[in-house]
Amino acid sequence: MQKLKAANLYRSELILVNGKLAERYNRCLEKLGFKPTKLKAFSIDGIGWSPEIAEEKKNVHYLNHGDANPHAIIITPLQKGKPVYVPNHSFDRDMMKHVFKTYAKEINDITRDCAICLDFDQEIDRFYEPLDILKYNTITISFSLINNLDKIQKEQLELVEEFKSGTNFIDENIHVKLLESAKKHGDLRNRVLSLEPLKFKAESFYSKAFGGIYVLRDFISPIVVFEDEEAHKQAIKDTIHDVLIYHISQKELIEKLSDHLIITCNLIKEVKTLRYQRIKKFMFFKELKNTEHPIKDILEDKVFTRRYLNTIDVNALKRVTGVEIYLERLERSNTYKIHDLVDINMYHALHKPHSSLSAKHQDLIWKLLVNIAPLDVLFLYWYDKEQFYKTYENWDPSFQDWVIEEISNNI
Template sequence: MKKLKEAGLFGSGLVPVSGSLAQRYNDCLAMLGVSPTSLLYFSIDAMGWSPEISEEKNENFYLNVGDANPNAIIISPEQKGKPVFMPSHSFDRDLMHAIFTAYNKQIRDITKDSAIVVHLDQHIDAFYSPFDLLKYKHISVSFSLLNDLTKHQKEQQQLVKKFNDGNNFIDREIHHQLLNSAKNYGDLRIRKLDFEPLSLNVSSFYTRAFGGVFLLRDFIKDVMVFEDIEMFKKAIKDTDHDVMLFHKDHDELVDLLKDHLIAEIDLKAAINDERYQRIKKNVFAGKLKTPEHGIDEILENQFLFKKYLNELDIDTRKEIMGVELYLDKLALSNQTKREDIVSNAYFKALHKPHSSLELEHQELIWKLLSKIAPLDILHLYWYDKAQFYKAYLKWNASHQDWAIKIINNAIKN
């Protein structure tokens, strides 16, 4: 991961944490029942997730209390606008944006000497079945302050009220209590520490619960798409819920997405797109065993590309160049069958969200398509970082260099 970190593609754009902030962070972990970190220096994203602590604990989702109720930690206003590296849901990034937008002043005030634990409550204590996700319609976001500041504010306000009542201003005991409160918590009297719970509506979304499930709700009929095949097999035994069930690898799923105007494909247009070139080159890279040149050099040099392409067996060459071969044959005969020439995975990878979808739904469908056919390294990085990092570790050094170059160029442009 060293090269990714140096390229700013892993753990970049995060908030550095040390000293008193690190202690507050550990206190927040204790509130969640999570063991403290022994790290003195680490960094956090918008939700308070740390790549360093994740590695230390060997647990990507260490902030969550089960799949049903994830949490976030806010210890600095600098977390506003930062990325969310390990979301539990497709809407987590938007949720944090809403929190920082609604409570920006309070967050700036509170994090001067305290911290905030954010609870995402779906009004479900725990998940027992994937069909519990159908209840996911509203999310309540509640907040807990470190050291019970809200409670101590009320106590301080009561003490001040008592102090101003009658002759209590000469009561030494009240003096002592006020001084202790001010010493321990500062002047809390006029600070705005109350957070009204946020309530957000949820429509279609992705959750990592049950091995990863997409719920597409805003279309003709509810659709659930499972990443985990065993979880899918259990789900199809259910006869009580009126919902369409698919595993991500089902060919029928792609047909449904097109029939319901959720996804679309135009192969003639696709071959002129940069995404097609990324997919083709990534497929090609996976077929090269022990090349004399670096993969990044082969993929970006047309002469080397042709050289190594022609060294592959004919079936592999046809697989890599299948789309172009198909379109050439189609121009000669409209009887040409796509499935005879273009591989299924290749064909699925070239789909895109339907142009009629709202941006929010387009992002969700891009994520789904990246799960269905993870051949575009750029989209894999954007929409499924966890899987990208796993794939990256399996590539050789020059394949990694090419991936880093592709992603950095896309970010710059």
């Protein structure tokens, strides 16, 4: 990952935490029912997740009490707008944006000397079966402070009112209590330390529960897509919910998404795009064997490209250039079918969200498409960084260089 880090493409927006902030973070962990970290310094993302603590605990989702009970921690206003590197849901970053948009001023004030624990409650204690995910509707985001500073504020305000009552202003005991509270906690009278719960509507989304589930319910018919085969097998036995159920590998899924005007593919237009060139080069890379030159040079230098295209067998060549072959023959006759000449994975990869979809829905569908056919390295990086990082480690070092350059040139 060193090359990615050097190019600022690997978790480059993490926030360093140490000293008092690390102490407050630990208090948040304890308040949420988790064991504190032994680390004195670590980094966090926008939701308060730390890669170092995840490694220490050997649990990527250490801020969760099961799939149905995720949490977040805010210890600094610098978390505003930061990425969520290991989201439980596709809407996690949107929830944090909602929190900071609503309570930016209060968060700035509270985190001067305190920290905030967040609970995302969808009124589900735990998932029992895969289609329980359909219960996701409105999520309540509730807040609590470490050290019960909001309750201490209430006690301080009650002392002030008691001081004002009658002749209590001469009562030395009340004087002492007020001074002790002020010395220990500061003057809390004019601070906003109580954050009312927020509501967040979960419409179509992706969840990591049950090995990964897409819920598409803003379209003609609700569609649920599973990444895990066992969860899919369990779900198709359901006779209660009126939804269409697919495994992500089923070819019928692409057809249904097209029929419902969720995705579209015009090969004549797509073949002229930079995205097509990236996908074609990735397909070419997968076919290369025993190369004498760096992969990066083979993909970028036309002379090398032509040379190595002539070293792969006919079937491999069809997989790489099948779209162009199909379109060329289509000009002569309309008897040719896409699936006769175009590799099925490449065809799936060349689909895109329908232009009628909102930006939020387009992002979700892009994520689904890059998981169906992860052939575009740039879009894989944009829409599923976790999968990108896992795949990246297995690539040829020279191909890694090409990928880094492609991504860097498009940011």
